[in-house]
Amino acid sequence: MRIDDVKNDLRKFIVDNFYFGEELDFSDSDSFLEKGIIDSTGTLELIAHLENTYHIKVNDQDLTPENLDSVDRLAAFIEKKTEP
Amino acid sequence: MSAFDGDLWISFNGEIFNHLEIRANLERKGHQFTTRSDTEVILHSYAEKGEDCVKDFNGQWAFAIWDRRRRRLFLSRDRLGVRPLFYTRTKDVFIFASEIKAIFAHRKVPRAIDHEGLDQIFSFWCCLPPKTFFKGISELPGGHSMRVEDGRITLYPYWRLDYPNGASLTDENPDLLAEELKALLVDATRLRLRADVPVGAYLSGGLDSTVTTALIRHYTNAPLRTFSVSFEDPGFDESPFQHEASTFLGTDHQEVHCRAEDIAKVFPDVIWHTEKPILRTxxxxxxxxxxxxRESGFKVVMTGEGADEVFGGYDIFKEAKIRHFMGRSPGSRWRHLLLKRLYPYLTNLQKQPEAYLASFFKARPQDLTDPCYSHFPRWDMTAMIKMFYSPEWKERLAGFDARGLLRGSLPREFHNWDDFCRGQYLETAILLPGYILSSQGDRMAMAHSVEGRFPFLDHRLAEFGAKLPPRLKMKGLNEKYLLKKCMTDLIPKSVLTRPKQPYRAPEGQCFTAPGAPDYISELLSSKRLREEGIFQPSAVEKLLDKFRHGMAVGIKDNMALVGILSTQISADQFIQNFDSHTA
Incomplete structure (x- = not known):
């Protein structure tokens, strides 16, 4: 899967799942934490989506803002996890 | 009832628990009574002292006195807002009642949703009185009286919550304070056992109701029947603690077993009695x-409501304390670990990475400068459900600032109070009457003509709690410290030491499981949503899909679904089809 497709999928998931289709203005590099884009249980929903869609295992030590805190970081994390 | 040859008339809902003492005083002054009732005592007190008479009352009341000679209507509501009192005026009529549906029965009263009232519920879980969910209907706030005279309405407080700065009681001798607290609790309970019918007690398995039950057991001769709810889902069920407390206190105990489908089934009836949307089931x-x-033959129950507000039991106080502690040293690598001690019963929250917890709980120094900071995480989370409003509804609310309104209504002294006390005030003055009592306590009990009585809401206890130093309410992270201290010998150790588990029930999944009642799909259909015009049908459909597909749903999703459904039910029952619901 191309990285742009991954980013589009992630953006769609966030808008549909956390904003129920409402217009949301955020860039791929925006921090979810700083911008308040994802609510308190949102990270868990996000992780479930990553595991189901990309067939990766997210370990406890992966649960850091460096891996999960923006669309860009998530896409890089998925790429790293799916490397052969 | 009338007195003084028809000069004074009263309509009264509630109880004046100390009516015997007031009556004795009045008799010494020459008053003669024709009944044994507290209703007549109110009339004679008013005749003796005028509107200040309410300051002598210890009870839960909503009443109106027609003073014929002065041509004045005097209305009053108890200090902490246990008993409801609503009113409205048309061109030529002033109408008041304990329930809004009774006011709507008057043909001249129009029925419409107040969009600002709904927005307040979607901000704070309740309206800020006198605002209600219905346009033109007002609520007399707790601790207030009101005069209607010559077509003018005058509203004024006769009692206020006050948290003397630095606390007027010192913690030099906690043993003495614990004794004083116990004596007050015993007396508050004794007064509330005055009834001409048997009194039962709720026993939830938590500290507060175990305390009230233990007080009845140890300090009165009243026979003791206790009642509780148990749940199918062990995440909510507290029945092992209920059974232990019941055995320890020797009560005859009964429970109702509640399943998710039971909640869905009775939910419209629940909203009929809350008379406003709610965000939790x-x-x-x-x-x-x-x-x-009621089916067991009881008309009065004692419950533990108010202890968390008065003696500092809620997790939101603990949360604010940890956030403040973190904010004082933002670079600390370990202070944020304390957040893991919050909400041990919320398993999803417990799985959060620490950096995320710190962010969600807004523990950065800049988050902590606002005097209402204790409630920001809850209010921010709640306000997110406003994203479901339709564009038209958002347009109607343009410029309306619920939080600004709340700030404007705070007492001047609020800013001088201790952080802990400010959080207590917000819970006691807003959420307690607006949600805990109105939607959970009094209104649900009265739905089956059961009268709840709340020893912790005796105003003497509320005033005592307000004067206590915060460190005697929450010592470290040990909530309701002084209350536990004074009750150590009277309740089971397991109840005393168990981590606090707030009362919760299954939420959104009740309404989306296969076989859910038909009213849900009807009221949440695009057609009905468009007719009401409050919510965006496509967004609601996506929310329902999330539930139906078993995707992980968070607190916000649950609040949104319960809030949207209860708003639709309210609109259906009270606006669109009121006549068929009252037929």
């Missing part, structure tokens, strides 16, 4: 519980 099991109480 928690009132529904209490509706079932009061039915059990």
């Amino acid at each position: 928690a009132p529904a099991p209490l509706y079932l519980l009061s039915r059990l109480v």
Whole structure:
């Protein structure tokens, strides 16, 4: 899967799942934490989506803002996890 | 009832628990009574002292006195807002009642949703009185009286919560304070056992109701029947603690077993009694519980409501304390670990990475400068459900600032109070009357004509709690410290030491499981949503899909679904089809 497709999928998931289709203005590099884009249980929903869609295992030590805190970081994390 | 040859007339809902003492005083002054009732005592007190008479009352009341000679209507509501009192005026009529549906029965009263009232519920879980969910209907706030005279309405407080800065009681001798607290609790309970019918008690398995039950057991000769709710889902069920407390205190105990489908089934009836939308399902099991109480032949129950507000039990106080502690040293690598001690019963929250927890709980120094900071995480989370408003509804609310309104209503002294006390005030003055009592306590009990009585809401205890130093309310992270201290010998150790588990019930999944009642799909259909015009149908459909597909749903999703459904039910029952619901 191309990285742009991954980013589009992630953006769609966030808008549909956390904003129920409402217009949301955020860039791929925006921090979810700083911008308040994802609510308190949102990270868990996000992780479930990553595991189901990309067939990766997210370990406890992966649960850091460096891996999960923006669309860009998530896409890089998925790429790293799916490397052969 | 009338007195003084028809000069004074009263309509009264509630109880004046100290009516015997007031009556004796009045008799010494020459008053003669024709009944044994507290209603007549109110009339004679008014005749003796005028509107200040309410300051002598210890009770839960909503009443109106027609003073014929002065051509004045005097209305009053108890200090902490246990008993409801609503009013409205048309061109030529002033109408008041304990329930809004009674006011709507008057043909001249128009029925419409107040969009600002709904927005307040979607901000704070309740309206800020006198605002209600219905346009033109006002609520007399707790601790207030009101005069209607010559077509003018005058509203004024006769009592206020006050948290003397630095606390006027010192913690030099906690043993003495614990004794004083116990004496007050015993007396508050004794007064509330005055009844001409048997009195039962709720026993939830938590500290507060175990305390009230233990007080009845140890300090009165009253026979003791206790009642509780148990749940199918062990995440909510507290029945092992209920059974232990019941055995320890030797009560005859009964419980109602509540399943998710029971909540969905009774939810419209629940909203009929809350008379406003709610964001949690928690009132529904209490509706079932009061039915059990009534079917068991009891008309009065004692409950533990108010202890968390008065003696500092809520997790939101603990949360604010940790956030403040973190904010004082933002670079600390370990202070944020304390957040893991919050909400041990919320398993999803416990799985959060620490950096995320710190962010969600807004523990950065800049988050902590606002005097209302204790409530920001809850209010921010709640306000997110406003994203479901339709564009038209958002347009109507343009410029309306619920939080600004709340700030404007705070007492001047609020800013001088201790952080802990400010959080207590917000819970006691807003959420307690607006949600805990109105939607869970009094209204659910009265739905089955059961009267709740609340020893912790005796105003002497509320005033005592307000004067206590915060460190005697929450010592470290040990909540309700002084209350536990004074009750150590009277309740089971397991109840005393168990981590606090707030009363919760299954939420959104009740309404989306296969076989859910038809009213849900009807009221949440695009057609009905468009007709009401409050919510965006496509967004609601996506929310329902999330539930139906078993995707992980968070607190916000649950609040949104319960809030949207209860708003639709309210609009259906009170606006669109009111006549068929009252037929």
